[in-house]
Amino acid sequence: MTPAIAISNLTKYYRKFKAIDALSLEVAPGEFFGFLGPNGAGKTTTIAAMTGLANFQAGQIRVFGHDVQKDYRQARALIGLVPQEFNFDPFLSAEQILTFEGGYFGMTRGEAKERARELLEFFNLWPKRDEGYKRLSGGMKRRLLIARAMVHRPQVLILDEPTAGVDVELRYQLWDFLRQLNGRGTTIFLTTHYIEEAERLCGRVGVIHEGKIVALDTTEALIRKMGRTHVELYLTAVMQALPRELDAAGATLEDGGRRIHFEDKNGGLAEVLRVLYRNGLEIEKLDTHQPTLEDVFLKLTGKKIEVRE
Amino acid sequence: MRYRIGFQTLVRREIVRFLSVFSQTLFPPLVSSFLFIFIFGYSLGAQIDRVGGVPYLEFLIPGLVMMTVIESSYTNTSSSLFISRWANNIEELLVTPLSYVEMVLAILIGGLVRSFVIAAGVYGVSLFFVRFPVEHWLLVFYFYLFVSLTFSSVGMIVALFAEEFEHLSIMTTFIITPLIYFGGVFNSVDMLPGFLRQWIPYNPIFYMINGMRYGMLGTSDVPPAQAMVVVFLLFLSLFTTTVLLFKAGFKLRK
Numbered sequence: 001m002t003p004a005i006a007i008s009n010l011t012k013y014y015r016k017f018k019a020i021d022a023l024s025l026e027v028a029p030g031e032f033f034g035f036l037g038p039n040g041a042g043k044t045t046t047i048a049a050m051t052g053l054a055n056f057q058a059g060q061i062r063v064f065g066h067d068v069q070k071d072y073r074q075a076r077a078l079i080g081l082v083p084q085e086f087n088f089d090p091f092l093s094a095e096q097i098l099t100f101e102g103g104y105f106g107m108t109r110g111e112a113k114e115r116a117r118e119l120l121e122f123f124n125l126w127p128k129r130d131e132g133y134k135r136l137s138g139g140m141k142r143r144l145l146i147a148r149a150m151v152h153r154p155q156v157l158i159l160d161e162p163t164a165g166v167d168v169e170l171r172y173q174l175w176d177f178l179r180q181l182n183g184r185g186t187t188i189f190l191t192t193h194y195i196e197e198a199e200r201l202c203g204r205v206g207v208i209h210e211g212k213i214v215a216l217d218t219t220e221a222l223i224r225k226m227g228r229t230h231v232e233l234y235l236t237a238v239m240q241a242l243p244r245e246l247d248a249a250g251a252t253l254e255d256g257g258r259r260i261h262f263e264d265k266n267g268g269l270a271e272v273l274r275v276l277y278r279n280g281l282e283i284e285k286l287d288t289h290q291p292t293l294e295d296v297f298l299k300l301t302g303k304k305i306e307v308r309e
Numbered sequence: 310m311r312y313r314i315g316f317q318t319l320v321r322r323e324i325v326r327f328l329s330v331f332s333q334t335l336f337p338p339l340v341s342s343f344l345f346i347f348i349f350g351y352s353l354g355a356q357i358d359r360v361g362g363v364p365y366l367e368f369l370i371p372g373l374v375m376m377t378v379i380e381s382s383y384t385n386t387s388s389s390l391f392i393s394r395w396a397n398n399i400e401e402l403l404v405t406p407l408s409y410v411e412m413v414l415a416i417l418i419g420g421l422v423r424s425f426v427i428a429a430g431v432y433g434v435s436l437f438f439v440r441f442p443v444e445h446w447l448l449v450f451y452f453y454l455f456v457s458l459t460f461s462s463v464g465m466i467v468a469l470f471a472e473e474f475e476h477l478s479i480m481t482t483f484i485i486t487p488l489i490y491f492g493g494v495f496n497s498v499d500m501l502p503g504f505l506r507q508w509i510p511y512n513p514i515f516y517m518i519n520g521m522r523y524g525m526l527g528t529s530d531v532p533p534a535q536a537m538v539v540v541f542l543l544f545l546s547l548f549t550t551t552v553l554l555f556k557a558g559f560k561l562r563k
Contacts, residue, residue: 014563045563051404054563073312073406081404087397091326103318104405106311148401 002065004029004156004187005050010059012045012211019045020056021211027189027204029064029155032182034202034219035191036293038301042211043191044084047160050189051081063156077105080154084161086141088133094144095120095129098151105152112151119147122177139170146174150181157181158189163197175201195294205293209301222296228263233276234285235259245275264288316411319402323419326389334385335427338377342431345373349495351438361497361528366439371522372494373435374428375456378521379489379514380481381427382420382457386464387477389419394468399561409555413465413548420461421454428453441526448524448533455544456517460485462547469560488514493522498530513543 005027012020020042027033037043048054050061052072061068066075088097095116102112120126123143125136133141142162149157159178163171171194178201182188192198198205198219205222207215215222238257251262251272262272276283327334346369354365361368393399402412443449467480491505492514498506509515510531520536523529529536555561 048563052562053400053403055558073408076404077311077406079404083400085397087400089322089398089401090392090396091329092322096325100318100322101401101405103321104315104402104407106314106406108314 001029003027003062004031004064005033005189006060006062007046007050008060010046010049010056010061012042012049012054012056019211020049022059023208023211023213024059025206025213025216027187029187030182030185032178032188032201032203033190034198034205035189035208036195036198036205036297037191037208041208041301043208044160046208047081047158047189047191051079051158052076077152078155080149080152080157082146082149082157082159082162084164086133086145088141088144088148090132090134093130093132094125094136097133097144098148101148102151107152115151115153119150123147139166142166142170143174146177154186156187156189160191161193162190164193171197195292195297199293207297207300214300215296219293223291223293228291228295229269230289230291231262231264231269231272232287232289233260233272233283234287236282236284239281243275243279246272312406312408312411315405315407316415319407319412319415320418323385323389323416324422327385327419327423334381334423335430338381338427339430339434342373342377343434346370346435346438360500361522361526361530363441363526363528364439367441367526368497368522368528369495370432370435370439371525372518374431374525375452375514375518375521376489376494377427377431378424378453378457379460379485379517381424382460383464383467383481383485384477385420385423386416386461387468387471387480388464389416390465390468391471391474391477394560395474403561410552413552413555416465417458417461417548417551420464421457424457424461425453443525444527445524448537449521450524451537452517452520452524452540455540456521459540459544459547462544462551465551466547466554469554485514488512489518491515492518493530494518513539516540 003026007026008024010020010023011018023042023046035043035046045054049056050063050068052068063075063078066078068075089100092100098116098119099109099112102115103109107115117126120129123146125140125143125147128136128140133144136144146162163174166174175197178188190198190202202219204218205215206213217225235258239253240257242251242253242260246260246262249262249268249272251260253259254261262268346366350366350369354369357365359365390399393402467477471477491509492512498509498515501509516531516536516539519529519531520533520540523533523536
């Protein structure tokens, strides 16, 4: 099956700085793909290269088999882009922004007008249809940006941090909308600073760091492979020293001998509990911290993900 | 079909743009042309003998028409494209399936339409002061078309190189306006001092104004065929440059 997006050996320089370093990845039709990375890792540059907003020096990008440089018209017709920054036409009203966008993608005026109405109503923007974008609130602008990308019913929707600075309610609405859209077969390529967003929405995740892909797998597999469950055992009595078996397993004694901490690997918890039982030690409380994508991200990039508001 | 609609939409957007700010885009050139016709042509012109075999007021009108074509074509495309770069909405266009030639042509047509509206307005205003039969309508159309496309291309090229709004007006103040004034809007080449006269053939706008004057009045300082060739070659080179800059993504793509 032809991949929805196929990037091979993409290399992009800004003067002498290598922003993207031989990046390769594929996204299957109908996939919900998350593209994560710290600020400046190359996420937006990759998107810019895919959509015709950036030149690149080497490699190839295909959208449903269409080369984004050689067959750029066919490739772009399949893509809807929600950019990170607002880039609306300052001379047009909200409705015109959508109808003109439809026109650029080949929709007749009637079709574009009907589709614009549908999207304006869906995104609760219909009462603001005659306003220029400058008179809309931040949340409305964000919704209009997504509506604009959807006008021509793209097969691939690329979203560059679509929920940055959006309030929680709208964020959840957008998540629902994206899930529905993906459910109807639209391939989604999403970059985000919200790990929770990637965990909840994306079936597969790619992590980019300093222009290179450092991890690429399903969200679950990444967490399973790279994350560890942290276990805290609170003891009823103070322990002077760790039993030899626990010490060898990498556990540590903390809080003046009242707490044992260790990283669970392949069912290690059962063995730890057996050792404690054998040594006549009782447990008052047990806490576990499940690994998240954030832990994986931190491990891979050495950076905590930064949320841009 | 689909691509044709995209192209037509961009043309419409360009027209909607200048009409949405018509008080800035349409009225000022009409007012200044009225003042030129009234002060220079009607009042002062009465004191001047015939120029090039026609009354001064008649001599003035083709030059004014060409001046407005040049200025409005340049202003329209330079401001449209520069604002799109400045507001970043050029990205909205660059991700569409329009070809680069279509993008350039549609923006040029915006300049063509605006300059047509203003030039027709200037000609309409002139009818209140003087009426004369137009000698060669086809030549008038030829010079309007290619001069407008030429300066619309200039506007786009300048808008691509410009980093600030001021850069657009620097081109007008220091290059286009002097070339227009020395190109024979208000005078025949015979009326200039000798040392200036030898440089006039190097001024491309001289051919444009005289071409339009020949089309309207049948009188010119240069053979009309020569003016036609100069104007067409200029158009061709500047249009090609604009398309190549767009294709390369000069100051458009990262």
